[in-house]
Amino acid sequence: MQYKVLKWLSYASCMIMLLVSFNGVVVTRTGSGLECGRQFPLCHGKFVPGTTIGSLIEYTHRLTAGIAGLLALATLVAFLIWARKRRDFQIYAAIMAFFVIVQAVMGALAVVFSQSPPIMALHFGFALIAFASALVLALSVRRAGSLERYQxxxxxxxxxxxxxxxxxxxxxxxxxxxxxxxxxxxxxxxxxxxxxxxxxxxxxxxxxxxxxxxxxxxxxxxxxxxxxxxxxxxxxxxxxxxxxxxxxxxxxxxxxxxxxxxxxxxxxxxxxxxxxxxxxxxxxxxxxxxxxxxxxxxxxx
Structure with missing residues (x-):
């Protein structure tokens, strides 16, 4: 039962990380990064964004990034509790959670304060590491078939x-x-x-x-x-x-x-x-x- 829960948590984390990447592409391509103004987490002083397409795109990206962060933390806690024999799984989950949080913070700072191109590129790079960690975790758990020690x-x-x-x-x-x-x-x-x-x-x-x-x-x-x-x-x-x-x-x-x-x-x-x-x-x-x-x-x- 514990193995199945961890397996599906890793799958869900992988999917949400990919969705965050897609949303980031849409935000960049449409130039919607500042459609909510230089405010975070509010959008023009409101929790619910306006009816413009740009504000909806930006707010959706923020929402999925927030869900990804919460799911990554939940996955990390679950692996720390139930996968004590698999230190490698715990490391993958920790890397995923760390970079999800870091790239989310960088995204928020990019909205509130203008950032240089190297920092913005690093924001995408951290998101890439977060997705890679999630996929490595999902593939490793699927391949192991259990939570026993590595053979x-x-x-x-x-x-x-x-x-x-x-x-x-x-x-x-x-x-x-x-x-x-x-x-x-x-x-x-x-x-x-x-x-x-x-x-x-x-x-x-x-x-x-x-x-x-x-x-x-x-x-x-x-x-x-x-x-x-x-x-x-x-x-x-x-x-x-x-x-x-x-x-x-x-x-x-x-x-x-x-x-x-x-x-x-x-x-x-x-x-x-x-x-x-x-x-x-x-x-x-x-x-x-x-x-x-x-x-x-x-x-x-």
Whole structure:
């Protein structure tokens, strides 16, 4: 019963984080960030917003962010109480709750006080980490199947340190590229745009290499192979959605394109984070030779 409750809490947290990201895109795309004036949490001195579209968009974003914060705190408390044997679950829930609260506070400060473009880009970056933590938590709980202690996989599922390091680097580099993209959208600087295009091309190469290594070298480890396929598909779709985002300016797809781009970006970073954790866990498994030597020494002793 406790496991099911925690599992569905993690699912709900993941969905609400994604909804917050979508609402943030709508607010940015429509320029509704100050439709409630420089007031928080009130909207033009009222708890209930006016009837303008802009104020409704901004107030909806505030409402979903508030619900996300409360749900994240409830999820953290539930995991601290019921998942004491799984410190990893508790860490994921704590990271999620921390960054949800931080990005909500930054959003409120951005309304009351004007913020610089780097700070606004960081606001999106923290929201990205919050969603990634929520997805990692949901996937980890689903994969575990229980709240018992983590069981080390057999030596046959060992992953090389090279694969682990490249995966972790790709996840970190993805965050850097996403932050740069958010900074470009807030500054519209041509020089930053060139840097973004170069970084995006490098990211494409890194992620495709990681995915190729996962599919080719670890076909005997189902979850690593599946993660490799997922990141390859998402990485190919990301630049295509970016192109659609530019083409859709002034068209009927004006709102759909950035939401699709954000969806792919969020899931790419989140799956790379989960893949980094899995490769890190599997890289710590002793090799078969090391295991056999330890067994022999134990038998001789």
């Amino acid at each position: 080390e996989p057999p030596a046959a599922q060992r992953v090389s340190k090279r694969t682990r390091n490249l995966t972790v680097f790709s996840a970190a580099f993805t965050y850097a590229v996403v932050y740069t993209g958010a900074l470009v959208s807030h500054t519209q600087l041509a020089k930053m745009s060139i840097v973004l295009h170069i970084a995006s091309a490098l990211l494409l190469i890194f992620v495709l290499i990681v995915g190729h290594m996962a599919v080719r070298n670890y076909s005997h480890i189902p979850d690593i192979r599946k993660l490799g396929i997922i990141v390859i598909v998402l990485m190919i779709a990301l630049p295509l959605s970016g192109i659609l985002n530019l083409v859709a300016l002034g068209s009927e797809y004006y709102m759909f394109a950035p939401m699709l781009h954000t969806l792919i970006t969020d899931f790419l970073f989140a799956f790379l984070c989960f893949m980094s954790i899995r490769t890190w866990e599997l890289s710590r498994i002793p090799a078969r030779e090391e295991t056999s030597v330890r067994v022999k020494k134990t038998a001789q002793a």
